Amino acid sequence: MKTILIIGIGTGNPEHLTLQAVAALNRVDVFFIMDKGEAKGGMIDLRKDICARFITAGRNYRFATAQSPHWDRHSGAYNAVIDGLNRDKQAIFEQMIADDMAEGETAGLLVWGDPSLYDSTIRIMADIAAAGRHAIAYEVIPGISSLHALTAQHRTTLNTVGQPVEITTGRRLAEGGFPAHTDSVFVMLDGDDTYRRFAGDDSLDIYWGAYIGSPDEILISGRLQDVAEQIAQTRAAARQAHGWIMDSYLLRRVRRT
Numbered sequence: 239m240k241t242i243l244i245i246g247i248g249t250g251n252p253e254h255l256t257l258q259a260v261a262a263l264n265r266v267d268v269f270f271i272m273d274k275g276e277a278k279g280g281m282i283d284l285r286k287d288i289c290a291r292f293i294t295a296g297r298n299y300r301f302a303t304a305q306s307p308h309w310d311r312h313s314g315a316y317n318a319v320i321d322g323l324n325r326d327k328q329a330i331f332e333q334m335i336a337d338d339m340a341e342g343e344t345a346g347l348l349v350w351g352d353p354s355l356y357d358s359t360i361r362i363m364a365d366i367a368a369a370g371r372h373a374i375a376y377e378v379i380p381g382i383s384s385l386h387a388l389t390a391q392h393r394t395t396l397n398t399v400g401q402p403v404e405i406t407t408g409r410r411l412a413e414g415g416f417p418a419h420t421d422s423v424f425v426m427l428d429g430d431d432t433y434r435r436f437a438g439d440d441s442l443d444i445y446w447g448a449y450i451g452s453p454d455e456i457l458i459s460g461r462l463q464d465v466a467e468q469i470a471q472t473r474a475a476a477r478q479a480h481g482w483i484m485d486s487y488l489l490r491r492v493r494r495t
């Protein structure tokens with residue numbers, strides 16, 4: 239049997255690592271790294287720094303790196319693109335399980351944020367286990383998600399008293415509008431500044447953050463009407479400077495008196 243540990247590492251601050259995650263890191267023989275290209279090389283460095291910092295000195299471990307498959311997210315229907323991407327990732331992980339770890343060893347996958355939130359690693363490992371070509375056991379160790387990192391940095395709550403929250407993508411928010419059943423919407427994976435569509439609605443506040451948890455963190459909050467343009471400009475400049483951006487935001491409907 240080979241064991242895979244899917245370890246949530248938080249969103250860029252090594253101090254997001256939980257004690258459970260640190261204990262898991264110290265069980266790993268080989269870390270599987272998916273290289274997403276030069277611009278995001280810093281995310282690999284962060285993973286290596288986390289290992290150097292939290293794995294007990296003298297413990298042997300190694301890295302096995304594969305190029306992440308690339309699919310243009312605009313090249314077809316969104317779900318079909320993600321399914322294709324995940325099939326390719328599954329094939330790569332199966333290859334690594336076969337080639338880069340011995341029977342009885344433990345591999346670690348260091349997943350950004352929390353592995354249960356907009357991440358397919360758990361689904362892929364479940365599919366590999368079900369396919370039966372490799373005898374694997376897998377465990378999941380939770381991490382601090384971008385959602386929790388953002389609310390903590392803005393010193394706000396995710397929900398208002400007794401109310402539900404919707405967690406969604408920019409694309410779905412654009413399609414469906416602000417949902418009627420909640421006053422709080424957390425938006426991820428938004429490449430299109432979708433919040434701007436709602437800037438005419440003076441009942442909305444926004445809590446926005448980019449690179450949350452990292453030294454490059456940027457936070458802006460306020461009445462959406464007042465700060466939407468500032469966010470759009472800040473976002474464009476940051477994306478240009480870094481070559482990539484990771485940002486998310488909470489939109490909240492408030493009663494103004």
Ligand SMILES: C[S@@+](CC[C@H](N)C(=O)[O-])C[C@H]1O[C@@H](n2cnc3c(N)ncnc32)[C@H](O)[C@@H]1O
Nearest residue numbers: 249351352356383384426427449450484485486
């Ligand atoms: C593929 S999802 C992965 C989410 C991750 N599993 C989590 O728990 O946050 C990537 C999206 O998460 C959000 N995100 C991740 N890290 C972030 C960060 N440090 N700052 C702001 N948003 C972040 C962004 O909306 C980004 O597009």
